[in-house]
Amino acid sequence: MIARSWSARTTPALSSAYLHHFEQAVQPQLQSIDGFLGATVSTRAVSGAVEILVTTYWASPAAIDAFAGADSEAAVVAAEAAALLTDFDKRVRHYEVAVAQFPTTAGHTTK
16 A cells, blocks of 8 residues: 655635545545545644645555656645645655554544
8 A cells, every 4th residue: 555645734714625625526536546545634733824734545556647647746736725725745755554554434534
């Protein structure tokens, strides 16, 4: 399994809008890609801003290529998402997942 990590920053006022965008626009797109295994979105307050860490999980490099295209380390950020962010990584990081354990949360989204 491969983890694809990307981070961004936004204002406290826009953080909920970004999370809504991720749930309504990004997740359905990701779920339609063969080899997509799941995603997490984590947030933390930092000096009057909100840092967002998005990690998606993939079965193979080919699955990532189906999502990201030829430059698999280029961030994929729709204009609608970029409008909600004050800054974001232009490049992503890929990691081989060495150990993973997730609690059973079928059908549950934590906010």
